[in-house]
Amino acid sequence: MVNTVKDVREIVNKWIDIHLHEYSNKISQGLPEIDDRYNLWRVSLVVKNGASSSIGEVKVSMNGEIAEHTEVGLLVKRLKKFIDQKEIVREKIAGLFYPAPIPNKVILGDAAIVLDEFPPDTAQLIITSPPYFNAKPQYSEYIDYQEYLDFLRKVFVRCHTILSEGRFFIINVSPVLIRRTSRSNSSKRIPIPFDIHRIMDTTGFEFIDDIIWVKPEGAGWNTGRGRRFAADRQPLQYKPVPVTEYVLVYRKKTNKLIDWNIRKHHDKRLVEESKIKGQYDITNVWHIPPGHHKDHPAVFPNELIRRLIKYYSFIDDLVLDPFAGSGTIGRVSIEMERRFLLIENNPRFFKAMKKELISLSSNLIRNVRVDFDINEGFKGDSNGD
Numbered sequence: 139m140v141n142t143v144k145d146v147r148e149i150v151n152k153w154i155d156i157h158l159h160e161y162s163n164k165i166s167q168g169l170p171e172i173d174d175r176y177n178l179w180r181v182s183l184v185v186k187n188g189a190s191s192s193i194g195e196v197k198v199s200m201n202g203e204i205a206e207h208t209e210v211g212l213l214v215k216r217l218k219k220f221i222d223q224k225e226i227v228r229e230k231i232a233g234l235f236y237p238a239p240i241p242n243k244v245i246l247g248d249a250a251i252v253l254d255e256f257p258p259d260t261a262q263l264i265i266t267s268p269p270y271f272n273a274k275p276q277y278s279e280y281i282d283y284q285e286y287l288d289f290l291r292k293v294f295v296r297c298h299t300i301l302s303e304g305r306f307f308i309i310n311v312s313p314v315l316i317r318r319t320s321r322s323n324s325s326k327r328i329p330i331p332f333d334i335h336r337i338m339d340t341t342g343f344e345f346i347d348d349i350i351w352v353k354p355e356g357a358g359w360n361t362g363r364g365r366r367f368a369a370d371r372q373p374l375q376y377k378p379v380p381v382t383e384y385v386l387v388y389r390k391k392t393n394k395l396i397d398w399n400i401r402k403h404h405d406k407r408l409v410e411e412s413k414i415k416g417q418y419d420i421t422n423v424w425h426i427p428p429g430h431h432k433d434h435p436a437v438f439p440n441e442l443i444r445r446l447i448k449y450y451s452f453i454d455d456l457v458l459d460p461f462a463g464s465g466t467i468g469r470v471s472i473e474m475e476r477r478f479l480l481i482e483n484n485p486r487f488f489k490a491m492k493k494e495l496i497s498l499s500s501n502l503i504r505n506v507r508v509d510f511d512i513n514e515g516f517k518g519d520s521n522g523d
């Protein structure tokens with residue numbers, strides 16, 4: 139006897155798997171109901187994410203057999219019609235914005251405000267490394283850690299809106315080391331990546347990969363971490379010197395496979411030209427020396443960004459960095475024939491970035507312009523011209 143909703147669902151799932159296997163990820167079940175008159179269960183089949191649009195029904199007898207169902211051909215026909223309709227609407231919307239209608243842009247302003255100006259589908263890739271959190275109140279821009287996380291959430295929500303469907307958001311982040319303030323307390327590491335993961339998960343991004351960026355040994359020695367252990371060799375005091383950072387890869391949540399992003403690209407020639415030839419990184423462990431820049435203390439190494447842009451975007455895509463710093467994303471985008479949208483709220487960094495990008499803009503092949511703007515809502519010292 140089939141007595142529970144769970145049992146009925148399992149039976150119908152098996153039936154879907156056999157008869158509609160190709161579409162099983164597009165169909166879900168309505169709530170099974172008992173039909174007293176015929177003494178059987180009725181289960182409607184609905185299109186996933188389709189505002190509960192029903193495409194037919196399966197009836198299950200009390201002894202667990204399929205008693206009746208909407209003809210399979212008809213189910214497929216209705217399902218396809220629904221999917222096609224959604225696709226047409228989607229393409230119409232996408233056609234408005236993609237490829238990105240804006241030239242390369244560099245904006246002085248607060249990312250949490252500036253990003254509001256841009257419509258959906260502006261960016262096809264986001265790569266960023268958020269501002270540093272400093273737990274010492276006298277140095278920190280944020281009242282406390284929670285305020286810092288709330289600020290990041292605000293920016294990530296806006297990033298979600300302007301990123302194209304199914305495209306990638308890559309965050310470089312690592313636990314922050316807070317040095318001890320006196321002999322009576324110990325240093326701490328704040329596990330920022332794990333809190334950021336929670337934010338990403340709840341703002342509409344799907345976790346895809348964690349790439350481990352490994353710097354040469356010795357790179358973290360000046361943090362002072364592990365010195366006590368090196369001298370005393372006491373168990374429990376062991377603290378490794380961190381030489382890795384996370385590069386967390388997320389995808390804007392969608393029920394479309396990545397194939398869809400490739401198939402729906404507006405220019406097949408660009409898809410072909412963007413193919414990754416020759417050797418590539420087979421594992422998620424990437425050995426890359428840290429980056430340096432004369433005008434900024436914490437920059438991406440160009441090599442890290444070259445790889446990310448190569449693996450996660452097509453030529454002519456627009457790459458956004460809401461916390462642009464020295465503008466590494468701009469420099470490498472120019473080199474790799476991508477467009478860029480950079481936001482930075484520090485006038486000094488903005489000015490340096492502007493100077494450098496102007497000098498590189500003679501190398502712009504596809505994108506003839508770089509615009510430099512100061513956001514109207516910018517409250518800081520806007521001496522960034």
Ligand SMILES: C[S@@+](CC[C@H](N)C(=O)[O-])C[C@H]1O[C@@H](n2cnc3c(N)ncnc32)[C@H](O)[C@@H]1O
Nearest residue numbers: 248249269437438461463464465466482483484
């Ligand atoms: C870790 S750095 C990024 C460096 C960059 N990845 C590079 O390669 O040069 C973070 C940057 O975010 C900037 N920033 C902090 N708060 C911001 C905000 N609200 N809006 C825009 N930029 C901000 C900081 O001034 C800093 O330059």
